[in-house]
Ligand SMILES: Nc1ncnc2c1ncn2[C@@H]1O[C@H](C[S@+](CC[C@H]([NH3+])C(=O)[O-])CC(=O)[O-])[C@@H](O)[C@H]1O
């Protein structure tokens with residue numbers, strides 16, 4: 001499980017396929033997400049702190065779209081409520097089998113159940129914490145309302161949803177500036193202009209960002225009491241929604 005540098009888009013590709021979380025991505029994923037998502041590590045640490053505040057005794061904490069389990073591990077090391085378990089879900093078999101190896105090597109005692117499934121198809125019950133860390137953006141737009149309603153229904157009173165997303169800005173100058181600054185962030189982390197533009201093409205119609213207002217409206221319409229940004233770094237933000 002050696003950490004590999006992300007060079008997936010470093011050579012010119014003729015046709016650029018839509019981005020997939022396959023075995024080639026798994027090998028470079030920690031490097032890719034760290035160098036591509038501004039504030040990723042800070043968000044992962046804060047998810048642990050939030051879980052320690054919100055995890056209720058005898059409840060379930062969900063990590064939906066868990067990838068290699070970074071948010072799961074952060075929660076697992078911080079939760080002190082009695083008799084909690086974590087359910088971590090991803091529909092990429094390549095991601096989930098690597099995640100299983102990582103979780104097995106970790107020695108913390110909170111049980112972790114790994115589920116290979118579309119996150120829209122699982123039961124969400126008795127939840128005190130639900131984490132969607134950069135995952136909703138990959139769910140078809142038409143399915144997002146029903147999915148957030150389902151999460152709300154599965155949360156206990158006092159429950160927490162952490163929703164981290166790449167944002168879109170309805171103001172054209174903001175959208176261009178925030179995108180430009182995200183690309184500057186990636187360049188400062190060693191990606192070339194070609195890597196940035198090829199990755200951008202592969203994410204077209206795969207990662208579909210929405211505005212903060214769209215997210216907030218959906219969360220409120222689904223029943224959440226309130227929803228606010230607690231972290232933002234350029235066009236990447238994390239939202240706390242409370243039941
Ligand atoms: N419908 C779906 N059902 C299940 N999983 C899905 C679905 N769509 C996408 N995924 C999974 O969601 C994850 C998104 S990465 C999350 C990072 C992680 N949360 C982290 O905190 O490190 C974010 C990113 O790479 O930008 C991938 O593992 C997909 O397989």
Ligand SMILES: O=C(O)C(=O)Cc1ccccc1
Pocket residue numbers: 019032033036037166199200203207
């Ligand atoms: O790399 C990007 O440009 C992103 O928007 C974030 C990202 C990170 C990892 C996989 C897919 C998207």
